[in-house]
Amino acid sequence: MDHDHVPPAAGFPTVRMRRLRYNPAVRRLTARTRVLPNQLVLPLFVRPGGGICREISAMPGNYQVSPDVLGQQVAEAAELGLGGVILFGIPETKDSRGSDALSPSGIIAQAIRAAKKAASDMPVITDLCFCEYTDHGQCGVPGEKTGRKDVDNDATLELLAKQAVVHAEAGADMIAPSGMMDGMVGAIRRALDAAGFEH
Template sequence: MSYPITRLRRLRRTSALRNLVRETTLTTNDFIYPIFVTHGTGIKEEIPSMPGVHHFSIDLLKEEIDAVLAAGIQSVLLFGVPDRKDATGSSAYDPNGIVQEATRAVKSWAPELVVIADTCLCQFTDHGHCGVVHQNMATGIAEVSNDASLELLVRTAVSQAEAGADIIAPSNMMDGFVHAIREGLDAAGFEDIPILSYSVKYSSAYYGPFRDAAHSAPQFGDRKTYQMDPANVREALREAEADVIEGADMLMVKPALAYLDVLRMLKEHFDLPVAAYNVSAEYSMVKAAAESGWIDEKSIVLETLLGMKRAGADMIITYHALDAARWLKGE
């Protein structure tokens, strides 16, 4: 039966009624907060294209970690901006590299905080690609070598686990990276360390501000030979399925906002937890519009994050995390 017997507005009549029948709930437990760490002292520099997001030297990082804990956020994702780069990204797997040093510091201040280490080479290579580059003798074109890159990614993951990382998050999109890292971690005695795989990472224009933040823009070409074509959705299932078979503990879709259909698809096809990465341009566009007075920042951010949760995200990596956590608490 329908109207006038069925009146869907009955359950929307008051705030209490709406709370009773609400299908999706957003909490601070859903948030992972990305932080950029760098060498040096006394550094807290705002990233011009990401208002409110900073580079931190380790001596000033504790203030940000204290803010994370006060907000009730339980996990951070560390990105390193090194003081040196080379062709193989050797500072990525240096035991005293920036991510390793920051991980040790954070775990000493807040042992209960979940520290996730981004495992990639792009910030650490002088060419800005996510793996080792070699010259194709037949074509004369510089290419990213998949299998040669895996060895270095394994070394990076193991060094991060040795430093105390609770979760390894490989973002490089090399074929077989989950299998290689799982084998490497297990061989080094870190069989209990989970892998949050950037399983479905598209070659996206939404990464622009991040590349400013991480100083990781490619010095030649682009990343379309290893990151996914934004036009493809069935391929996302193949990427995720390969990671599941290879031993991933969690899956990720990156970016989130333009790929909510992909997020929903992964949630329906796999029984692993799924993360959504609310990436840099998604953040910066909201900030720019809010600063111009065109939108209500709080309402837009919470609605956007709720949409990601509704689409299937079990966790959301977002630069809005500190603000969103405060807003959820009514501050």
């Protein structure tokens, strides 16, 4: 028996990744994942007003900005080669239905137009939800169909669909629903298709 060669234990992997990690040059050549600027999306939080750039204390390095400042940030992101921006709206006033989110002159529609004016080729993604727009902070319309207070899923779907069309009409390239309502993706898709936004 050759004592200089010890066979691997049963089940030991024959592919040994450590061989590919022994120096930086080999690691670079064999890396599977490479994150590039054009694969990154910059989150931007927009509020009504002008000349506003207020740091978010809970998220250092992130700011609430007005549409004019947002335009500057989008232009800079485009110059840096980022893959897109995602917009989160912060309305001046809130109500039980999140009316600002449904308005073609609401903050998110203003932000979309400002972003597209600053860099027309930059993909603009929008967060689609109601929690930031409602005075109760829920992601939809309150109701009591089940005998207890809850979010009325179906009434909320109608409003999410309307909100999506407002975003698309303002120039959004992608819509990112985050409200966790049952059936929302289908409702949003049908509304966008019906409004002529089939892309």
